[in-house]
Amino acid sequence: MHFKSLTELKLALHKKEVSSHELVSHYLKRIERFNPQLNAFITVTGESALQEAQKADTLRARDPENAPPLLGLPMAHKDLFCTDGVKTSCASKMLDNFIAPYDATVVTKCRDTGLITLGKTNMDEFAMGSSNENSFYGPVLNPWNTDYVPGGSSGGSAAAVAAGLVPAATGTDTGGSIRQPAALCGLTGLKPTYGRVSRYGMVAFASSLDQGGPFAKSAEDVALLLNAMAGFDERDSTSLNVPVEDYTQHLNRSIAGLKIGLPKEYFSHVSGPMQKTLEEALKVLEKLGATLVEISLPHADLAIPTYYVLAPAECSSNLSRYDGVRYGYRCENPRDLNDLYLRSRGEGFGTEVKRRILIGTYVLSAGYYDAYYLQAQKTRQLIKQDFDEAFKKVDAIASPTTPTPAFKIGEKVSDPVTMYQCDIYTLALNLAGLPGLSMPAGFINGLPVGLQLMGHYMQESKLLNIAHQYQCHSDWHQQHPTAME
Amino acid sequence: MTLSIKKVQETAYLARIAMSDAELNRCHHEIEQIFTLIDQLQAVDTKGITPLAHPQASQQRTVADKVTESDQHEKFQALAPAKQLDYYLVPQVIE
Numbered sequence: 001m002h003f004k005s006l007t008e009l010k011l012a013l014h015k016k017e018v019s020s021h022e023l024v025s026h027y028l029k030r031i032e033r034f035n036p037q038l039n040a041f042i043t044v045t046g047e048s049a050l051q052e053a054q055k056a057d058t059l060r061a062r063d064p065e066n067a068p069p070l071l072g073l074p075m076a077h078k079d080l081f082c083t084d085g086v087k088t089s090c091a092s093k094m095l096d097n098f099i100a101p102y103d104a105t106v107v108t109k110c111r112d113t114g115l116i117t118l119g120k121t122n123m124d125e126f127a128m129g130s131s132n133e134n135s136f137y138g139p140v141l142n143p144w145n146t147d148y149v150p151g152g153s154s155g156g157s158a159a160a161v162a163a164g165l166v167p168a169a170t171g172t173d174t175g176g177s178i179r180q181p182a183a184l185c186g187l188t189g190l191k192p193t194y195g196r197v198s199r200y201g202m203v204a205f206a207s208s209l210d211q212g213g214p215f216a217k218s219a220e221d222v223a224l225l226l227n228a229m230a231g232f233d234e235r236d237s238t239s240l241n242v243p244v245e246d247y248t249q250h251l252n253r254s255i256a257g258l259k260i261g262l263p264k265e266y267f268s269h270v271s272g273p274m275q276k277t278l279e280e281a282l283k284v285l286e287k288l289g290a291t292l293v294e295i296s297l298p299h300a301d302l303a304i305p306t307y308y309v310l311a312p313a314e315c316s317s318n319l320s321r322y323d324g325v326r327y328g329y330r331c332e333n334p335r336d337l338n339d340l341y342l343r344s345r346g347e348g349f350g351t352e353v354k355r356r357i358l359i360g361t362y363v364l365s366a367g368y369y370d371a372y373y374l375q376a377q378k379t380r381q382l383i384k385q386d387f388d389e390a391f392k393k394v395d396a397i398a399s400p401t402t403p404t405p406a407f408k409i410g411e412k413v414s415d416p417v418t419m420y421q422c423d424i425y426t427l428a429l430n431l432a433g434l435p436g437l438s439m440p441a442g443f444i445n446g447l448p449v450g451l452q453l454m455g456h457y458m459q460e461s462k463l464l465n466i467a468h469q470y471q472c473h474s475d476w477h478q479q480h481p482t483a484m485e
Numbered sequence: 486m487t488l489s490i491k492k493v494q495e496t497a498y499l500a501r502i503a504m505s506d507a508e509l510n511r512c513h514h515e516i517e518q519i520f521t522l523i524d525q526l527q528a529v530d531t532k533g534i535t536p537l538a539h540p541q542a543s544q545q546r547t548v549a550d551k552v553t554e555s556d557q558h559e560k561f562q563a564l565a566p567a568k569q570l571d572y573y574l575v576p577q578v579i580e
Contacts, residue, residue, distance in 0.1 A: 101560050194540045208539045237545055305525045316500060323501075325573050330566035336576050338501075346503030354502055355512060358493065359519060361500040375526050377536030382529070384537055417518050433540020 002030055002164035003480040006073060006221040009167055013060070013072050020060070020072025020116065024053040027074045027118055031165045034484060038141050040150075040160040042079045043087050044119040049074065052116045070228060071114030076169040078157050079120035080127060081107050081212070082201040090203050091135035092125045094322050094329045094348035104201025105233045106170060106212050113228035118166055122156030125350045126319065127177055127205045129153050130422040133413050134352045141409070142185060143481040144447055148406035151181030154215070158185040161215050163484040168216045168225055172202060174209045175307055176401075176426025179438035182215055183401035183450020186440045188467060188477060189215045190222050193458050194433035195240035197226075198233035206314035207238075209307075209430040218477050219439065219467035223247035226460060242458060250461050251468040256289025258466065261394035265300035266425055270400055273444045278400055281441035281451045284473050285398070285466065293394055297386040302379045303428040304420060309363050309376035310431070315353075316360025322348065355416065384432040391456040396466055399425050401438040401450035425452060435460045439467045440476035448476070488517050 001009075001018070012018045028046045035041050056072035077083060080090045082100035084107075089095045107117070124134040132140040132155025140155040142148040143163035150159040154171030158181035161169050171178040173191035182189025190213045197212045204210060214225035226247045233239040262282070270278060286292055324330035324344025331347055334340035349357070363372035390397060403424060412419045429436045434454060441451035451470075455463045471477050493513045497504050504512065558571065567574035 098564065101557070101564065234548070238539075238541060240541075241546075302526065302529065305523045308519060309523055309526065320500075324566060325575055326561075327564035327566075334576050337578050340576055341501040342498075342503040345501050349502065351508075351512075354497075354504070355515060355519075357500050357502060358496050358512065359516060359523075362492075362496045362516075363523075365496070365499065371527070372523065374536055375529070375531060377538055378531035378534040379526055379529055381534050381537035382531070384540070415518075416515050417522055420519075420522065431540075 001026060004167065005217045006167045006224055007218070009073055010070065010224070020053040020056040021050065023072065024049050024074050024116060024118065027166055031118065034163055034165060037146065038143060038159050038163055039138050040122055040140050040156040040163065040165060041076070041119045042089055042091065042122050042137050042156070045086060045117055049116050049118050056114060056116065068112065068114035070224060073115055073168070074118050074166050075110065075115045076118050076121050076157060076160050076166045077107060078123055078154050078169065078171050080123065080172060080203040081170060082203070083107055083117070083120065086120065088120065088203070089136070090126050091123045091137055092348065092350065092353070093136045096136060096329065098328055102201060105198035105235060106229050107201065109231065110170070110228050115228065121154070121160055121169060124153035124155065125353050126203065127153040127172055127174055128315070128352050128356055130176070130180060130419055131412065132156065132181070133409065134350055136350060139409055142406050143484050144186065144406070147408055148447060149184065149409055151184035151406065153177040155181050157215050158182055158187055158189070161185070161187055161217065162481065164480060168214060168221060170212060170229070171215050172210055172212045173430065174206050175311060175430050176423045178213045178215065179401050179426050179436055179450065179452060180422065182438040184406040184448060186448030186476065186479060187215050187217060188219050188222050188437060188439045189213065190226060190437040190460065190463070191429065191435060192226065192230065192460055193240070193435045195238050196435070196458065196460065197229050198231070198236045198239050200233055200235040204318040206311040207318060208314060209311060218471055219437070219464045220248065220251060222437070223251060223464045245461055247461055247464055250465045253465050254289060255285065255466050255469045258290045258396065259293050259394040260285060260290050261293050261295035261390055261397040263297045263300060263397060263399055264294055265297050266399040269403060269424070274400060274404065274449065277442035277444060277449045278451060281470070282398060284470055288469055288473065290466070295390050295394060295397065297390060297428070299379065299382040299386050300428060303383055303431060304424060306376045306379045306383060306431060307423070307427040308359070308420060309372050310380065312356040312360035313364050313373050314360070316357045316364065319353070319357055324348070352416070380431045383428050387432045387434060396459070396462060397454040399452045399454070401425060401452040405444045405447035405449055429454055433457070435463060437463050437467055439470065440479070442476055488513070488520055
């Protein structure tokens, strides 16, 4: 049961083959059994989940025709979505004692659709990282091979879904934090267009880049979840006031005639088994009638340096709110107010977060602003213009999601620059604010490989259509780690 | 570019982050490496390019100037590390 897709479980509930209470109990037992090994959850909300499941079963029995679309299905939230009355730590010592006083809009919307939260998942501290090794609560392990990282920053969500501890989870993607762990854990993960999913109640890292989205096994599941999560929110000033379509509506459309661009700058880095795996996946799309076209994104190599100026700059500003005064960690016996700020922040933040705050503070400081911050905003424009030009010629763009499959725990942790290179194929999309997804495309030495699909603004439906058609003709997304059975 | 350890120390103070000498040394070394990466941007000709601060070029939405939130200060202040009555407590600032 635990490796079934959300769509299959939805049908099983509808046919009364299983109750929501049975489903939730089953997944909670799985979490109890496997979480000590994987460290995917920070908080498990078992008691409230069972109560909600009971209510869902009652509601379904009483009025099955009017049941919310995802009634009684279990899920998990990344621990940076605020959950009223439940710890929301962002995997940081700074927020280890923080019980959120309100729900994020995403949390409310998921609940309104009938989804039941089983808990909050581990992540890189404040979503800063590509391996989930930057958590105050320790690293998350990859269910496919526990010597390897699950990717980051939404590594707990990805590991939980891949290991069959929940059938779906939320994540956030500032530079690849949904797509990269989805690729490394063999899942389908979607980063929507900036503004499509509300950021209200999502703890901010880099506000012009952050975007929430879903993880699940298949594109079909992701479409169901996006239906639940997407929509205009008055409480988020950057929320797009555009009607939400039914993302499941076009899944079965033929992709014959679609033009899919392959950026030469991305594929020139790919070789060996990775190249072979991706070529096989692209052949499937070609067989389905899509035309593959070589395209150019001439400023692709600027994505990493541009991102690592802008994201730290925004992070240094956003994280200035953690001052040890109103909430969060406060140091012991501060001598004076300045000492309170200095030591609360010095002791409360982890290494990577401090490093990024320092870089951000530096590039925004007088004398360096124009050379770094303003210059990076200009190169961001060049990166966006590359995509604008590309989407005049093609319907979607395909690329590797990551340069390699998952790497070993500890392998890159002492070398931030090498770690940052892991995001080479995912960052540009966030800088432009475009939607993208990663879907399973094969395995190398038993570790999953992801294919990334990128779309023009608000073209989530098209990406899900391509991914679903691919998944109707492949079974990579149906594989699961046998050690987690 | 060369980034002195003194500059990193000043920046840490500006960001109000206390760091031990060992931490500062490690951080200095890593930040220098990261700036080698970032410095690639300096070679790019961006003359005439409009800076892009945000993926949405459109103007920010405005809202009516009216109170929409209820008073929840007790709930919010329950999270405070130190408080007295309705105030957040911090070390004395004014003698």
